[in-house]
Amino acid sequence: MEKISIPVMSDLAARGESPEYLFWVGCAGAFDERYQKVTRAFVKLLHHAGVSYGLLGKEETCTGDPARRAGNEMLFQMQALTVIETLKAYNVTKIITCCPHCFNTFKNEYPDLGGHYEVVHHSQFLRKLVDEGRLKADPSVFSDKTIVFHDPCYLGRGNGEYASPRAVIAALRSKTTEMPRTRSKALCCGAGGAQMFKEAEPGNREVNAERTEEVLATGADIVATACPFCMTMLTDGIKFRDKQERVKNYDIAELLVQSLGL
């Protein structure tokens, strides 16, 4: 495959170009070693489908979401107002992001501070590309695999999006199954509300261990996620049970890339 050159907003602006979408990579997408692979997969898909997009690169910063969920409203708003200024400078109107937490913050919370955008989660965007025939999955790649989807709280309950990630998985033509606690009844991975950045309070087990049990009980070969924190929690949970050989944890974008052979 040819080398992909990443379109950075400042370069594009210097050339007088303004892309249709801003791809908001997010901190996990930029720094988390495992989730960097998801970012790479998603960018491959964007290029494959010929999407007009740009990203902020070194100008990107935290949306402030983890600070807000941890009670630090001051820091959240400083981040948010800074981001809104940056996005204004590039006339950004449409944002795609792989992180449901960034998605929720842009979509639901930035409007209160004057930032109004059309915000799309990558599961929704990939569904659109699949529906339009711009990403054609090879039905043989996953035909003998069973995939179970874990609903991220901020995509599912938080924003009512249960269908898009499942539509993307359906395009893979794999076998699918569901956990008993699914969709609006899904159990959290344990990382939301800034838990990702601290130790859990004392209890009798970790939330991700509880959820991992449920994943393993389905007998699925692959647990698909659509959130960087869910990925960390489930990957850790599966490793903790020493099941990483039997059950793989992939983001839906990675599954599409595998299916397309990119």
Added chain:
Amino acid sequence: MLKQLVFIIVLLLTISVFAFTIRRIAGFFRLTAPFPVSDWGRRIQIMLKVAIGQSRIFRFPVTGLLHALVFWGFLVITLGSIEMVIDGVSGLERSMAFTGWFYDFVMASGDIMAYVIMASILFFMVRRIFGAVKRFGGIEMQKKSKWDAVIALLIIFMLMVSLAGINITYVRLHPNDYEGVFPLSAIVGERLSATVYQLHAWHEIWWWMHILLIFAFANILPYSKHFHVFTSVPNVFLSRLEPLGYLPNMESVTKEVRMMMDPATAFAAAPEGEAAPVRFGVKDVEDVSWKNYLDSLACTECGRCTSVCPANITGKKLSPRKIFVDLRARMKEKGPGLLKDPNFDDGKSLVRDIITAEELWACTTCNACAQECPISINHPTLILDMRRYLVMEESAAPAALNTMFSNIENNGAPWQYPQDDRLKWAENL
């Protein structure tokens, strides 16, 4: 005449006691913070679907169906109760019978529902007393809560027994010319052998028992978890309309941040006459919004929230139900003092003394609790307001979160990576 007089005295007594209780509770609302309400059209839709249609409660299918039957039954039976009050005051019998087919419909459905409710309540009672339903337990559930539930169920059961008793004896007393339709009581009545004298006596007994139970129930409700009979429908009407993922913005902070970020005002003194906000976040009852307090009055302690809470399931101290049970109890404790003196301080506070930081930090804001609540209580928002107090007033975040804050401040990410490395993932793509 004597019956009318007695009835009117009892009715006035009931209304006075009820008014006294409601006035006391209404006074507590004066202590709370504002909560703006708009979009009435959408609210009516939500109320019809969630409250009248009982949509949320069906998420637990079996008990959900039984609850819905009791609720819908109460709606038609309440129309009959209104007639009974009119009858009692005016000395008439079946005063609403002139409404014709509507009367037949209300009486017939009320009669059937009385037996349906009896069966449902029996099931609930057996489950309460003998069943080991996990969500009925928990640190916030005292012995009192169990008896509170059982007594309310018992009253409802007797309300239905007496209603059936009224219907049966009424049909038997006027076999050829009774008003209304009573499908089940007519059948039961046929199998009953009793003299006219006995029927008259029992009709009076059931009638008075029914009406006195209604009056007693109305005055017990505000002191029990069954207050939801009155508060849950308005509470659903006042549901938060934004997606569950949304957290409300703190305007007071926005003002400060904007001033800090604007070079023209960043180093200026605070403008004269503008009082600083009293407090960031929620520390005690005087900081909650009136909707938070209404939530606490509407909470039925069903525990659906706690039963789906990932923190609670995995043995952490947090129980979303406890947050609202505590708020209600704390208002009862501190409210009277605050009403006398706005600076009243009993040396305690809701956050820390009653709800611990450990509970608040265990929340993953996953919104499973808010999703499940049949009467649209939003727990995570209040939990977050309490975290805001801990962080912004006490600077008391867990150490790891303070590290996360300084990472965001210094390098724009919750982890300690230099901003210049933000495109590292794209190397060799």
